[in-house]
Amino acid sequence: MTKPTPDRPTTHRTKSRSGESVRLSYQESFICPVCRHGQITGLTLMDAFACNFCRHIFTANLPEQTVQVVDSSQPMAWRWNGQNWTVAYRDELNLTALVWMVGSALVVLPAAIVWLSSHVFPPLPDSNWAWFPTVWVACTFTFHLLLVGWLLVEHYQLPLYVTGKIWIRGLFGQR
Numbered sequence: 001m002t003k004p005t006p007d008r009p010t011t012h013r014t015k016s017r018s019g020e021s022v023r024l025s026y027q028e029s030f031i032c033p034v035c036r037h038g039q040i041t042g043l044t045l046m047d048a049f050a051c052n053f054c055r056h057i058f059t060a061n062l063p064e065q066t067v068q069v070v071d072s073s074q075p076m077a078w079r080w081n082g083q084n085w086t087v088a089y090r091d092e093l094n095l096t097a098l099v100w101m102v103g104s105a106l107v108v109l110p111a112a113i114v115w116l117s118s119h120v121f122p123p124l125p126d127s128n129w130a131w132f133p134t135v136w137v138a139c140t141f142t143f144h145l146l147l148v149g150w151l152l153v154e155h156y157q158l159p160l161y162v163t164g165k166i167w168i169r170g171l172f173g174q175r
């Protein structure tokens, strides 16, 4: 949205030489802070970066050396320290606390209810189905644990998870 950059070099340096720190600028490319796999490069005529792998768009604040992802439900920002990204801002702690609270309740409560009911109304000891409550409790617990696990990696946007999601998306050809 500002000045065109005719002097933008055609080749992007992708890695800093060891020990050398590189300022965040639209003329360089940097490892993507979201997927840690692709490279983010400056978008022509815009004060923004885009990743060539996960396609996330970032607005940049060059004086503060920070970028913020703009096309994600998670308002996350990173600060460039010359060689790597550090998380500068992850949404208020409230949401994180809520995710953990709901997550723990989701894992513990259903399994506890199933376990409790199997003890209040136990199967007959010599019944063929005596094993069933135990297996059912285990299934309930595992399933909810998987569900909450997914919720957590989605919340934290773990690099490995984001990369995996993009591979799966690529597998089905909907890039």
Ligand SMILES: [Zn+2]
Residues within 6 Å of the ligand: 032, 033, 034, 035, 036, 037, 038, 039, 051, 052, 053, 054, 055, 056
């Ligand atoms: Zn990326």
